[in-house]
Amino acid sequence: xxxxxxxxxxxxxxxxxxxxxxxxxxxxxxxxxxxxxxxxxxxxxxxxxxxxxxxxxxxxxxxxxxxxxxxxxxxxxxxxxxxxxxxxxxxxxxxxxxxxxxxxxxxxxxxx
Amino acid sequence: xxxxxxxxxxxxxxxxxxxxxxxxxxxxxxxxxxxxxxxxxxxxxxxxxxxxxxxxxxxxxxxxxxxxxxxxxxxxxxxxxxxxxxxxxxxxxxxxxxxxxxxxxxxxxxxxxx
Numbered sequence: 001x002x003x004x005x006x007x008x009x010x011x012x013x014x015x016x017x018x019x020x021x022x023x024x025x026x027x028x029x030x031x032x033x034x035x036x037x038x039x040x041x042x043x044x045x046x047x048x049x050x051x052x053x054x055x056x057x058x059x060x061x062x063x064x065x066x067x068x069x070x071x072x073x074x075x076x077x078x079x080x081x082x083x084x085x086x087x088x089x090x091x092x093x094x095x096x097x098x099x100x101x102x103x104x105x106x107x108x109x110x111x112x
Numbered sequence: 113x114x115x116x117x118x119x120x121x122x123x124x125x126x127x128x129x130x131x132x133x134x135x136x137x138x139x140x141x142x143x144x145x146x147x148x149x150x151x152x153x154x155x156x157x158x159x160x161x162x163x164x165x166x167x168x169x170x171x172x173x174x175x176x177x178x179x180x181x182x183x184x185x186x187x188x189x190x191x192x193x194x195x196x197x198x199x200x201x202x203x204x205x206x207x208x209x210x211x212x213x214x215x216x217x218x219x220x221x222x223x224x225x226x
Contacts, residue, residue, distance in 0.1 A: 004154070032212045043116070043202050044155070046214025089154060098162065098209045099170060102147075102154035 003027045004092050006103035014111055019077040021106050023090030026071065030092040030101075033066060035075045038087045038105070047088075048075070080110045114138050118203050118218035125193045125225045133188040133221050135203030143206045144186035145170075145215065146178060148199040155202065161186055162209050193225045 005024045013019045021035075031052050036044035050057040050064045050073070057064050063076045077084055090103040116137045125131055137144065142163045147155040157170030161180040175197060177189045186205075190197060200222050204215035 002154075006154075032210060034211070034214055036214070041219065043204070043217030043219050044215075045217070049212055049214060051212065091155075093211045095210050098160065098168070099157060100145075100211050100215070101171075102156070104152050104154040 001026075002104075003030075004090055004101045004103040006090055006106050008106050009104070010107045010109070012109045012111065013080050015082055016079045019075075019080045019084065019108055019110065021075040021077075021088050021090075021108065023073050023075075023103055024071060025073075025092050025101075027092070027094065027101075028071070029094045029096060031095045032093045033064070033073050034091045034093070034100075035062075035064060036089040036091060036102075037084075038089060044089055077108075080108075082110050082112050084108060085110050116203055116205055116216050116218035118201075118221050120221060121219070123221060123223050125190075125223065127194060127225060129193050130189065130191050131193065131223075132190075133201055133203070133223075134185070135187065135218060136185045137203075137205040137216070138184065139205060139207075139216065140183070141205035141207050141216070142183070143209050144180065145204045145206075146176070146186070146188045147202045147204065148172065149202060149220075150199050158188065158201075193223075195225045197223065198225045199223060 034049040035047040093100040145160040146158040159178040
């Protein structure tokens with residue numbers, strides 16, 4: 001059962017514009033939500049996280065929004081840069097069972 | 113550079129062969145993990161070790177065994193490889209189990225079973 005879903009396999013945006021990556025989840029027990037970035041032939045790199053008690057967390061150009069009632073989170077990248085081109089994974093973790101679940105990933109391409 | 117080191121980076125096995133994937137971290141993290149990544153599936157947890165001396169099953173443990181050799185090292189063993197185990201394997205570590213500050217991943221082992 002895929003408890004974390006990223007329904008868009010790919011996204012293409014112009015440099016300088018906003019990138020919005022979306023993620024849905026089904027398990028209401030998740031306590032933390034995270035975004036990872038992955039370049040080819042490398043492991044995922046942690047980007048930003050948010051606790052389930054918050055609805056927004058910012059770190060520079062990256063902002064994560066959480067809508068618990070809709071079981072939805074999103075990652076906003078503003079402004080987008082060509083170096084942001086990578087696969088982005090959404091993940092969720094529940095303290096009770098120590099099991100971090102990942103979505104299938106969204107490939108972001110930022111065009112110059 | 114500090115981080116998680118995985119060996120080997122690539123491996124081809126015949127069905128039925130065995131092998132051990134090695135992982136070591138130098139960040140003094142307590143928890144370590146093994147994930148596999150398959151197309152369209154994201155990363156799935158195979159086994160994890162909350163601390164030295166403990167290991168637990170994850171989402172897809174069948175066909176694998178693990179050993180937490182010491183605080184630094186966490187190995188994954190395939191006793192009798194099957195084509196369904198063709199995948200990219202990632203080792204990761206974190207200071208705590210909750211993972212709020214994210215996991216640090218190695219660069220992966222690409223395994224093909226023929």
